[in-house]
Amino acid sequence: MKPDEESPGNTMPPADPLNEARLSAVQEELSVGVRKTETGAVRVRKxxxxxxxxxSLRLRSEQVEVRRVALNRPVEERREPRREGDTLIIPVYEYVPVVTMQLMLKEEVYVTTTETARDVMHQVLMNSEELIVERREGPHGEWKRDPDAG
Incomplete structure (x- = not known):
């Protein structure tokens, strides 16, 4: 064994209090946080x-003409209303006393419908909408139109 190696029987003498050195251990801690800061803003207006x-509109109107045609002739039976072109013919019957009872066609009512159309111009209020997107730099900056937003 070398003379400078320690052995169980070879103990070191106690340290001299005057030669004693002290060490301090220091530990640093880092704290990380988040803070919100306004760097700009966007607003959208409509x-x-x-x-x-x-x-352009097409207005349609109908006029109805009613014309009575007196017939006063006897008939054997009743007929239903009928159409002849644009005209609706409605028979009107009455029983009249004669030596014998006889059904007489008193009159027919002719109802003719005609339609007219005309083109007119009206002024109509039309709405259209536009969105305006604006941005600003910082919390107190001036609002400026965003060129990329439409």
Missing amino acids: VVHEEMQPV
Whole structure:
């Protein structure tokens, strides 16, 4: 064994209090947090534009003419109303006293329907909508239109 190696029988003398050294252990701690900071903002507005636009319309109207045609002739039986072209013919009957009872066609009512159409222009209020997207830099910056948003 070498003379500088320790052996169980060879103990080191106690340290001299004057030669004693002290060490301090220091530990640093890091704290990480999140803080919100406004760096800008975006706002979207909708603008409604109203404009009078001409609109072409087709107006239809019907006129009904009623004409009575007196017939006053005897008939054997009743007939149902009938159509002849645009005209609806409605028979009107009455019983009249004669030596014998006889059914007489008193009159027919002719109802003719005609239709007319005309083109007219009316002014109609039309709405269209537009979205405006604006951005600002920082919490107090000036609002500017966003060129990428439409």
